Amino acid sequence: QYYSDNGKSRFTSYLEAHGIEHxxxxxVKPTTxxxxxxxxxxxELYYxxxxxxxxxREYxxxxxxxxxxxKTPAQAYLN
Incomplete structure (x- = not known):
């Protein structure tokens, strides 16, 4: 799966061609x-x-x- 704002149709076609759900x-709801x-x-703050x-990335x-x-992302997603 690939989550984004309402991307370009050409990119969506690329994702579909590679079996990736867009x-x-x-x-109307930017909080998504x-x-x-x-x-x-x-x-932008830390890079x-x-x-x-x-x-x-390590940080x-x-x-x-x-x-x-x-929790760290590693703890949350790998455990």
Whole structure:
């Protein structure tokens, strides 16, 4: 599955051709994009401190998140 805003039809065709379900958010309800919007906010705040995608990824995936009851993403999704 691939979740996005209402993307381009050409990209949707690509996803379908590869057996990937494209789920789009509601046009009138921007809160459906809340998780990715929050991630982008975090990315914009912290990425400049690392200036390296791998280091940022390590930081992000190993820090407790309030939305995950203060578990790390690894703890929440792998356990």
């Amino acid at each position: 789920i789009t958010g509601s046009i 994009q809340g998780k990715i919007e929050r991630f982008f906010q975090t990315f 400049p401190r690392f200036n390296d995608m791998e280091r940022f 992000y995936n190993n820090k407790p998140h309030r939305s995950l009851n203060y």
